[in-house]
Amino acid sequence: MNATATDTHEQHDSHAHGLSDATAIKIALILGTMTALEVSTYFVDFGAFFMPVLMVLMVVKFLTVVSYFMHLKFEHQMFKFLFYTGLGLALFVYFVALATFKFFS
Amino acid sequence: MAMWLFLGSECLLFGGLISTYMLYRGRVTQGPRPSQVFDIPFTSVSSFVLLMSSLTMVLAVTSAQRKDNHRTKLWLMVTASLGATFVGGQVYEFTAFYNEGLGFTTNLFSSSFYTLTGFHGVHVTVGVIMLLSLRGIISKDKDTGDRPEVVELIGLYWHFVDIVWIIIFTLVYLIPA
Amino acid sequence: MAIIERPTPADTISLRMPVTPAQSMGIVRRPVTSTGWKSWVFTVDHKKIGIMYGVFAMFFFIVGGVEALLIRLQLAAPDGKILSADLYNQMFTMHATTMIFLFAMPMAAAFANYFLPLQLGARDVAFPRLNALGLWLLVAGGLILNSSWFLGGAADGGWFMYSPNSGPVFSPSNGVDFWTIGVQIAGFGSLVSSINLIVTILNMRAPGMTLMKMPVFCWMIMVVQFLLVFSLPVITVALVLLTFQRSFGATFFDVAQGADPLLWQHLFWIFGHPEVYVLILPAFGIISEVLPTFSRKPLFGYPFVVFSGASIGLVGFGVWSHHMFATGLGPISVAAFSIATMAIAIPTGVKIFNWTLTMWGGKIWYSTAMKFAIGLIVLFTIGGLSGVTHAVAPSDTQQTDTYYIVAHFHYVLVGGMVFGLFSGFYYWWPKVFGKMLNEKLGGWNFWLMVIGMNMTFGPMHILGLQGQPRRMYVWTEARAGEGFFNFGFWNRVASLGSFILAIGILIFLINVVHTARKGKPAPLDPWDARTLEWITTSPPKEHNFDRIPVVHHLDEFFHRKYQENTTTGEMVQIATGAQLVQAEEDNADAHIHLPSPSYWPIAIAVGVGTLGLGVVYGVPIMIVGVLIILGSAFGFVLEPSVADDIDYDPPMSGGQDTKELAPLG
Structure with missing residues (x-):
């Protein structure tokens, strides 16, 4: 780059x-x-x-x-990486945390 | 780039607040439950207002890219007033809820609800302040069309506030506890 | 929006507004002096900011160390009388908080701020004023955190501040309020500086420096900043909830209302575990520079070291619940987190392997920096191994909340992180201050720290397995057990060790004073180093590089000094470091322009601090804080990044000359 x-x-x-x-x-x-x-x-x-x-x-x-x-x-790969990493991590950690509270069952 | 990184970080902030709310929304030992206070038609209107402010923000950004100062200022003002309308609606909503007996400290639902939507409201308010300041700065500019990047950056922030509300509106208001 | 954002940034409004401060906010002229206290307080120079981070961190290292010594004194004898139970709680809480948030992170930030631009071949960071803002927010947070000692008692809930134990019922003093506010503000500071550093790394590398030609230290710092950017918002949420609970009567952790005490634990550890890697990875970065330099060999398996660092960062987000094995998460969660935790040992092992093989067959120069680096490898491995025993959930259930845990994390943090930072002190001291730290005192420093550290924390393994609980403020002779496993004996050893460790650190401080007074001037390239920060003078000029280097190799500086003999394959020296620096000076860029100092970063930090105090002391103070923030934020945004000529005193009246405008490297 x-x-x-x-x-x-x-x-x-x-x-x-x-x-x-x-x-x-x-x-x-x-x-x-x-x-x-x-x-x-x-x-x-x-x-x-x-x-x-x-x-x-x-x-x-x-x-x-x-x-x-x-x-x-339409943006640079780097921007997608920055934003979607944050989004993905948020989804991951909070889904797992809620799952341990048996939220989905 | 810094703005995208900041927004990525904000995802985790709102994720935490939303998760707290999701966990606690059904835990009501005293005071009203969510379904007893929510006024869906009212909130739908204010959601729509915020959504449309995203459109006007896009129009402000494209005007700025065309170096059309006049329209940029116009659309910034429209966006700011839509945002202010949304915040006003939220203040009204909070007052109404409070009168129905849902204080901040009433129960787990109320604490997490007010914290989540309040945080969002503060973000909108900060956005409105930034839009108004930006309009002021553009007015003072000697050259026209001087700062499309700045309009765009504030636009990014504004859209982010909107997408957070898209999620809050569905998860908090439309899906019953 | 472009990916290239130069330090004359497109996204601060400042640059394009040719207004003088006099016009913009009607306030005083820009602070442009280059000497005296003002040149430090209002500076935006990343080197000065780095040094201030270092001084701040070293001060709190001593504060935290004294707290630790008091704890060890209390436990040195049965029925200790030095601290009351309440004071003991405050002491271990503040020891941990101080060491983590006010020593380890700022010291890493000191190294990052100082050396990142130098190693990247840049003249400053991407957003110099945000850099200053990060520092001053941290200072505000640190002061608020520690002011609680004098304002009714410090926080007493442990550094993890578990709720509801930290709620108003169980912790009625204001200590926890100060704690949440202080950590919150310090966290904002870290967030600002980490966004800044990531943008710096991604955008401001010297021409030719691809990511895979970037020094490992920069890589590790980048991973750390990503961890911070994505984990700090989570602790922000947790702290907001706790603050609202304590100050405004919210119910988040009120179990009577049906709240779940585990919510805090999840939020805290989603932040807290990445935080652990935030602490250790900068040290890994430092020794990945030190080991090749003093082994006179390139780092073994550079891509492996880089990617194992990145994967430690990524997997670090998926292991937080191993701090909560004893809370009854359910078998599936425990199994999943247990496996993830064991998996993280793999990239760590890869690193240790690579460092060892870097030394293998090298011509090792046992300087103090190198000794500390080797110390890190050995001691961190011990701590890492006891860490793996925690990953095994059944064994962890036995060890939870015992001194075994204390032993584990002090081996990785003192043996790992602190040794890495000391290695960095000895390696880079000549670069920063232009004088060599005394190697003889350095030897004493190192060996006393090794002995002290092992004497202090080694016995804690035994104590823990024997069942001495953490946070226990007294032990009694009657129940101390007998023979080899006698509590009393090992507690005395640990306390004695802690003083030896302290003497070791004292010798470092003596060394610093001695060097400042009588130290010999450092040669330009004292260690025959490998990376770009050595291609300029020591200490570096304000603009870092006379000419922006063009990079062709990993270890660019080394490759400019040595070339491969094509027949024998040996590296032959073709130039000395001093010659290279001279060559740079002879070909200096004309018209180097640097951003000017600013009042606003520190003004915003004052505002944020006032707002924080307002949360404890009432709404009027909060309003004052918000007004200060708003006012100085406008000042910040409206101010051009470069002071106008009229802001400078003309040279004949003792002021500095104006600076030329030219694009930054």
């Missing part, structure tokens, strides 16, 4: 992640719809699908904002 290589990479990136306003609005609309769907679970009984639907929507929304609004999808 010498300086020149990274510089060119960076220029390449800044071209790629130029998220246009129109796309941004579309993504926001999708996010809004998903939120509406989430809220609807409060009023409509989804039965067995309740938990999975909410969980999937939550994860999809999370990743959409991270990937597009925060344009991590």
